[in-house]
Amino acid sequence: MNKGEAALRRVVQIVDGAAAVFLAVITILTFAAVIMRYVxxxxxxGSFDVSRLLLGVAIFWGIAAAAYRKDHIQVDLFWQILPPAGRRILDVFSDIVFAIFMAAMAWMLFWQVDRVRLSRQTTFELAIPIWPFYGxxxxxxxxxxxxxVARILRGFVTPLGDPAEHS
Incomplete structure (x- = not known):
């Protein structure tokens, strides 16, 4: 494993950990809200507002981890019948399409963060600014x-049959 791949794995571990922490906070907030309300x-x-905002954060961070491991939803009926070279081409093509979609989403969300920051929107009950969640x-x-982008580059430089191509 080269240094770039090791750095990428560390980034994905951090992303995984962050997504897990966000989900844990949502779970704790929901549990505490139920206990406080019914017991x-x-x-x-503010528990609903913060949980709702953190859920969006957790989903977006989870998408990054799923993209690295190719754990996202995919239909591979066609992929299974292709030879290894065809699979590689299809994998790189799908990663490029996914990257284009994520680039457009990142671009739009970048401007949305600024719009929300300038609007000074806050949560209803606690008046917590919501732009940091968007950020x-x-x-x-x-x-x-x-x-x-790292997956796409790896798809172009990894020789066919290399075990690193399946990670």
Whole structure:
């Protein structure tokens, strides 16, 4: 494994860990809100808003990890019947299409972060600014794009039959 691949794996480990932390916080907030509402008969202000915003963040960060491992949803009926060279071409083509989509999404979300920041939108109950959540989500999409570009480059430089091509 070369230095670039090792660095990419470290980035993906960080992304995985961050997505897991975001999901854990959502779970804890939801559990605490349920306990406070039904056991203590008290509301948990802001838990829904923060959970909703963190869910978007977790999804965008999770997309980056799924893109690295090719764990995203795919239909491979056609791929299975292709020879290894055809599979490689189809894999690189699909990564390019996915990267184009993620680049467009990153571009649009980048401007959305700025619009939300300038609008000074906040959560309803706690008045937490929501633009940082959008910014963290944008970072997840940016990391997804980085991972896809690395996959595309690896698809062009890895010789056929190399075990690294399947990771």
């Amino acid at each position: 203590l008969q008290m509301p948990f202000p 963290i989500a944008w970072l997840g999409i940016g990391l997804c794009l980085l991972v896809l």
